Amino acid sequence: MRTLYLPIPQAPSRLAAWLVAVAVVFAGLPLLAHAENSERGERLAGQLCAACHGVHGHSESPIFPRLSAQTPEYLTAQLKGFRDHARGETDARSYMWAIASQLDDATIASLADYYSHQEPVHGTPGDAALLAKGQDLFEHGAPDRGTPACASCHGDEGQGNGTFPRLAGQHREYLQRQIEVFSNGTRANAPVMTAIAHSLDADEAKAVAAWLESR
Numbered sequence: 273m274r275t276l277y278l279p280i281p282q283a284p285s286r287l288a289a290w291l292v293a294v295a296v297v298f299a300g301l302p303l304l305a306h307a308e309n310s311e312r313g314e315r316l317a318g319q320l321c322a323a324c325h326g327v328h329g330h331s332e333s334p335i336f337p338r339l340s341a342q343t344p345e346y347l348t349a350q351l352k353g354f355r356d357h358a359r360g361e362t363d364a365r366s367y368m369w370a371i372a373s374q375l376d377d378a379t380i381a382s383l384a385d386y387y388s389h390q391e392p393v394h395g396t397p398g399d400a401a402l403l404a405k406g407q408d409l410f411e412h413g414a415p416d417r418g419t420p421a422c423a424s425c426h427g428d429e430g431q432g433n434g435t436f437p438r439l440a441g442q443h444r445e446y447l448q449r450q451i452e453v454f455s456n457g458t459r460a461n462a463p464v465m466t467a468i469a470h471s472l473d474a475d476e477a478k479a480v481a482a483w484l485e486s487r
């Protein structure tokens with residue numbers, strides 16, 4: 273009886289131990305995959321992107337947007353947009369179409385993962401009156417003209433959210449240029465932002481871009 277009985281409680285405990293071991297291995301896999309993905313993204317970013325976008329995406333030149341702490345959803349959408357020729361303003365064509373044509377979906381995912389985990393660049397101060405005007409527009413919009421508050425999509429601090437990009441800490445010249453290319457219809461794959469850009473005059477675009485760069 274004993275010899276028969278003993279293995280029975282042991283069997284489930286061995287099974288339990290085995291199940292725990294399997295669970296640990298499987299739980300570890302996504303972490304491992306994440307680490308590999310991030311490493312691959314880091315390597316490619318250093319080899320292919322840093323020359324223009326800077327180390328860690330902290331670009332120094334306003335021609336090249338900063339990529340650090342950008343949302344992964346937005347980065348992925350933009351790289352696919354360049355690859356599919358959906359984002360077609362002049363600088364996108366000249367600089368990003370050829371590079372993006374070399375990137376498959378897995379590579380795009382690893383680059384988006386890498387840049388989204390880099391520290392953001394924090395603010396360059398500017399003229400106080402200009403910043404106050406930009407902040408007011410960002411937080412409240414221009415209700416008389418139906419311009420919504422930028423914060424309602426881009427986040428209270430301009431930190432971004434999903435497919436709504438981070439704008440905080442971006443070069444002001446780049447931000448102003450994007451408002452211009454939405455408005456003139458050459459960055460034509462974002463109809464909502466195009467309508468909003470149309471509703472801003474040049475002084476407002478300048479003010480809101482300066483405020484965002486200062487964050």
Ligand code: HEC
Pocket residue numbers: 316317320321322323324325335336337338339347350351361362363364367368371383437449
């Ligand atoms: C030769 C310079 C150059 C290289 C190399 C380059 N880029 Fe770009 N990239 C640009 C420029 C210029 C723009 C801005 C285009 C515009 O103003 O329309 C841009 C825009 C982008 C954007 C859009 C950012 C935003 O805020 O909308 C992303 C994302 C991007 N690049 C990712 C990458 C990645 C990832 C790599 C490496 C695989 C890379 N770039 C390599 C020049 C470059």
Ligand code: HEC
Pocket residue numbers: 337349409410413419420421422423424425426435436437438439447448450451461462464465468472480
């Ligand atoms: C209804 C939501 C919404 C509101 C409100 C909004 N945006 Fe956007 N904005 C977007 C989306 C979505 C994108 C990304 C478009 C794309 O995928 O190409 C974007 C992109 C941008 C970009 C380009 C960023 C880059 O890295 O290239 C700028 C600049 C911008 N918005 C400025 C503003 C400003 C300034 C305001 C307020 C006056 C504003 N947005 C209000 C949804 C919004």
